[in-house]
Amino acid sequence: xxxxxxxxxxxxxxxARRQTRRAGARSPxxxxxxxxxxxxxxxxxxxxxxxxxxxxxTRWDLYSAEFIGLDNFQQFFREPALVKGFVNTFVYxxxxxxxxxxxxxxxxxxxxSQIIARxxxxxxxxxxxxxxxxxxxVMFKVLLDPFDGAVNTVLSWVGVTGPxxxxxxxxxxxSVAMVDVWKxxxxxxxxxxxxxxxxxxxxxxxxxxxxxxxxxxxxxxxxPLVRPATVTVVLLSLIGGLRxxxxxxxxxxxxxxxxxxxxxxxIYKQYQAGFxxxxxxxxxxxxxxxxxxxxxxxxxxxxxxxxL
Amino acid sequence: MRRRGVAxxxxxxxxxxxxxxxxxxxxxxxxxxTQQDALDLDxxxxxxxxxxxxxxxxxxxxxxxxVRAFWNSTVLTVAAVAIMTVLAAMVGYVVQRRRSRxxxxxxxxxxxxxxxxxxxxxxxxxxxGIGLFKTMAGLIAVHVAxxxxxCILLFRAFVATIPRELDEAALIDGAGPSRLFFSVIFxxxxxxxxxxxVVQAVTVFNDFTYALYFLPGADNATVQLTLYNYQSQGxxxxxxxxxxxxxxxxxxxxxxxxxxxxxVAGMTSGAVKG
Numbered sequence: 001x002x003x004x005x006x007x008x009x010x011x012x013x014x015x016a017r018r019q020t021r022r023a024g025a026r027s028p029x030x031x032x033x034x035x036x037x038x039x040x041x042x043x044x045x046x047x048x049x050x051x052x053x054x055x056x057x058t059r060w061d062l063y064s065a066e067f068i069g070l071d072n073f074q075q076f077f078r079e080p081a082l083v084k085g086f087v088n089t090f091v092y093x094x095x096x097x098x099x100x101x102x103x104x105x106x107x108x109x110x111x112x113s114q115i116i117a118r119x120x121x122x123x124x125x126x127x128x129x130x131x132x133x134x135x136x137x138v139m140f141k142v143l144l145d146p147f148d149g150a151v152n153t154v155l156s157w158v159g160v161t162g163p164x165x166x167x168x169x170x171x172x173x174x175s176v177a178m179v180d181v182w183k184x185x186x187x188x189x190x191x192x193x194x195x196x197x198x199x200x201x202x203x204x205x206x207x208x209x210x211x212x213x214x215x216x217x218x219x220x221x222x223x224p225l226v227r228p229a230t231v232t233v234v235l236l237s238l239i240g241g242l243r244x245x246x247x248x249x250x251x252x253x254x255x256x257x258x259x260x261x262x263x264x265x266x267i268y269k270q271y272q273a274g275f276x277x278x279x280x281x282x283x284x285x286x287x288x289x290x291x292x293x294x295x296x297x298x299x300x301x302x303x304x305x306x307x308l
Numbered sequence: 309m310r311r312r313g314v315a316x317x318x319x320x321x322x323x324x325x326x327x328x329x330x331x332x333x334x335x336x337x338x339x340x341x342t343q344q345d346a347l348d349l350d351x352x353x354x355x356x357x358x359x360x361x362x363x364x365x366x367x368x369x370x371x372x373x374x375v376r377a378f379w380n381s382t383v384l385t386v387a388a389v390a391i392m393t394v395l396a397a398m399v400g401y402v403v404q405r406r407r408s409r410x411x412x413x414x415x416x417x418x419x420x421x422x423x424x425x426x427x428x429x430x431x432x433x434x435x436x437g438i439g440l441f442k443t444m445a446g447l448i449a450v451h452v453a454x455x456x457x458x459c460i461l462l463f464r465a466f467v468a469t470i471p472r473e474l475d476e477a478a479l480i481d482g483a484g485p486s487r488l489f490f491s492v493i494f495x496x497x498x499x500x501x502x503x504x505x506v507v508q509a510v511t512v513f514n515d516f517t518y519a520l521y522f523l524p525g526a527d528n529a530t531v532q533l534t535l536y537n538y539q540s541q542g543x544x545x546x547x548x549x550x551x552x553x554x555x556x557x558x559x560x561x562x563x564x565x566x567x568x569x570x571x572v573a574g575m576t577s578g579a580v581k582g
Binding site (some may be wrong): 031033055059062124242 | 427
């Protein structure tokens with residue numbers, strides 16, 4: 001209230017101006033408030049995104065663009081290295097998303113139950129979310145080193161010869177996905193905890209009266225009622241997984257060979273090689289992939305939400 | 309029930325410690341070793357604690373490149389977060405308060421901003437056109453543009469909880485639209501401003517991809533880029549590399565220590581509505 005008080009006297013001196021403001025169509029919520037944000041957003045997001053559809057059809061060096069039709073896209077889907085990146089993107093996204101849903105829910109159920117040190121456990125699980133991706137990548141690159149790495153050393157204690165996590169072409173993508181899950185599961189857990197806490201305890205009490213087992217509780221109460229959280233985790237982790245670049249780039253540079261390339265790393269590689277048109281075509285492909293997966297999926301997931 | 313909780317809790321503590329704490333411990337231990345010691349990459353106590361020395365060495369490398377990088381990252385984070393917070397608050401406020409034909413447009417753009425990956429090379433093209441490519445100002449602008457959507461979402465939800473009567477009172481007292489927003493509404497947004505600032509500060513500070521694309525070059529690098537370059541050189545100075553990792557983990561750690569609740573609230577609420 002003290003905030004508005006000082007303006008009180010001044011207004012009485014200028015009734016005319018106030019009236020014009022009232023009389024005119026000017027709202028106290030001016031449209032120009034959109035302008036500053038809009039300038040940034042239009043110039044650096046909308047315009048580049050729109051332009052990408054044109055530049056994807058060209059051979060381009062930032063200064064002159066020569067129209068070459070769909071050649072870039074043809075190349076994108078013909079060259080095995082690029083196709084590999086395309087396929088890997090899906091594998092990576094669905095794998096990490098699925099793992100985050102399952103592990104996130106399991107951890108959240110554990111961390112909302114009556115156990116000791118809940119607060120500490122939550123912090124520990126969540127902290128990797130805040131550590132920079134590069135830091136995590138560097139750390140795990142060393143831990144997963146095939147010869148000296150701590151992971152394989154531990155495995156050798158129990159008589160297992162650990163594989164070359166990041167050097168074996170058939171394994172590299174999965175190793176990075178594993179690290180991605182390690183880093184991101186804390187956020188999924190947190191979202192699930194928020195969802196679990198919102199479930200009214202009465203349901204569980206009623207179920208107990210009916211003699212339901214713990215599994216039945218989980219299947220028939222927890223799982224359906226925690227659905228909004230599941231939708232969020234699935235969408236967030238899928239979007240993140242499809243767009244992923246930095247962790248893969250830090251840990252394997254898409255290698256060995258092209259075995260762990262994804263669209264994100266292909267875009268960067270083609271950019272580095274000076275194929276700006278091809279790189280932008282990669283961006284358009286990624287745009288389409290995400291739009292085709294995320295929009296229908298979110299509509300479908302949100303529609304089937306059961307009101308209880 | 310209580311006994312089971314203790315048993316389960318102990319197992320959980322053990323498991324999460326192995327999975328989540330041990331890797332960080334490994335970083336800390338390796339960063340504390342001498343170079344010779346660190347070469348083994350094994351999980352052991354250093355024979356000689358050299359943490360401070362390593363930190364000093366890392367900070368002094370290349371004429372204090374990392375110190376400059378920390379300065380750059382600080383400037384980037386503060387500027388980008390300050391700009392995007394104010395601009396997003398303005399948008400979130402008007403969108404919530406006034407039903408106009410712009411609202412569907414804003415909604416669609418916010419959604420697009422959350423989902424669609426930025427087109428990198430065309431963004432470079434735009435930045436070059438306005439002379440901001442490879443400049444700190446350019447990177448700041450890029451972060452503002454990409455961060456707006458998330459902030460708008462949070463602000464919009466929060467503005468809904470501020471009673472309209474307050475606006476009316478201020479208007480009757482003669483406040484203009486700008487004054488109404490900046491002197492009356494904005495201060496009331498403090499809770500959500502803290503959340504937005506903290507979450508975005510961590511995001512911008514930790515960002516690697518955009519710095520790699522839009523601000524390449526070693527001299528003006530951000531801390532994430534410095535670590536990346538350091539790693540790319542493929543040296544065997546693990547102790548120094550990990551001291552670097554340790555150093556750039558400290559700012560988010562401090563943020564988490566102080567703003568634990570806001571970070572959690574921001575990340576889950578924004579997520580739930582996204």
